[in-house]
Amino acid sequence: MGTLTVDFIGEEYVVQPGDEFTIGREGDLSIDENPYLHRHFLRLAVEYDMWWLSNVGSLLSATVSDGTGQVQAWLAPGARLPIVFPVMHVMFSAGSTTYDFTIRTEADWFNTSTSGAALSSATTVMPVTLTRTQRQLVLALAEGVLTQSVPGRGAIPASADAAKRLGWSMTTFNRKLDNVCDKLDKLGVPGLRGGPGRLATGRRARLVEYAIASHLVSVDDLPLLDDAGSESD
Numbered sequence: 001m002g003t004l005t006v007d008f009i010g011e012e013y014v015v016q017p018g019d020e021f022t023i024g025r026e027g028d029l030s031i032d033e034n035p036y037l038h039r040h041f042l043r044l045a046v047e048y049d050m051w052w053l054s055n056v057g058s059l060l061s062a063t064v065s066d067g068t069g070q071v072q073a074w075l076a077p078g079a080r081l082p083i084v085f086p087v088m089h090v091m092f093s094a095g096s097t098t099y100d101f102t103i104r105t106e107a108d109w110f111n112t113s114t115s116g117a118a119l120s121s122a123t124t125v126m127p128v129t130l131t132r133t134q135r136q137l138v139l140a141l142a143e144g145v146l147t148q149s150v151p152g153r154g155a156i157p158a159s160a161d162a163a164k165r166l167g168w169s170m171t172t173f174n175r176k177l178d179n180v181c182d183k184l185d186k187l188g189v190p191g192l193r194g195g196p197g198r199l200a201t202g203r204r205a206r207l208v209e210y211a212i213a214s215h216l217v218s219v220d221d222l223p224l225l226d227d228a229g230s231e232s233d
Contacts, residue, residue: 002106004044004051004083009101009152020045024057029101032153036060036095042075044083044103051105053090054080061191062092063209072213074190074206091213093205098145098154128187128216130180136228137176138217140165142208146219156208166228181207 004015006029013029015021023029024041031037038057045052055062055075065072067087075081083105091100130138139146140162145154157165163173181192181203191206211217 005104006044007102007104009150015044017046022056023101031099032094032097034094034097036097038094041092042090051083052080053083053088053103060092060094061206062090063206063213065089065091065213069213069215072210089213091209093156093202093209096156096158098156098205098208100145100152128184128214130183130216132224133176134180134183135217135221136166136224137162137173137180138207138211139221139225140228141204142211142217143222143225145208145212146217146222156205159204165225168228177204177207184210 003017004021006013006015006021006023008029008031013021021028021044022040022042023044024031024039025033025035025037026039031041038060041055041057041060042062043054043056045054053064053075055077058077061077062075063072064075064081065088066085067089069089071085073081083103086105088103088105089100090103091098093099141156143165144156148154159173159177160170163170166173168176184207185192189210191210192203
């Protein structure tokens with residue numbers, strides 16, 4: 001078992017076995033002074049001869065994916081995840097801001113393949129088919145993260161701003177957001193519903209995290225926003 005390297009906006013932190021590394025508003029990696037961010041949110045430490053990423057916060061969750069985006073996990077408060085891929089990407093939202101950083105390890109417990117991969121508490125990402133307007137909706141929400149001016153930190157617009165960007169009414173925007181969240185929820189994507197028949201309050205942030213982590217949308221798709229305005233599929 002070797003060291004871990006945490007890369008946030010180009011600055012690297014090397015974590016030695018036996019050390020404990022905390023991430024949050026304060027800690028070994030101070031992400032931001034964002035008041036919505038926990039003082040200590042995530043922790044990296046060795047247990048049972050493996051590196052683990054633990055969510056030590058009480059409210060926020062994180063989206064964790066392998067380097068290819070084929071395997072993804074949703075790390076809720078109190079949950080933890082073994083670091084089993086050589087590259088793992090971590091993305092989370094606090095308020096209207098989304099952050100991301102990368103964890104690299106010398107170990108290679110699993111190799112991702114298109115036939116699937118095994119990881120506790122994780123989901124092998126299945127192909128998702130979106131209509132043109134559904135993809136435009138996701139892009140309108142993810143645009144600030146995909147084109148972030150400060151690496152590792154992007155903004156998610158309010159629903160009203162995203163609807164205006166698309167040239168849609170709020171009724172149309174909310175209906176299409178419901179449809180996208182329902183579609184992904186049925187495919188097993190967690191965090192988009194708060195319970196039976198109830199939508200999650202942070203679904204816009206979770207949708208953006210999932211879409212980017214799984215490579216459902218990318219910078220190359222942004223020209224689709226220039227063709228927005230039509231509310232029909």
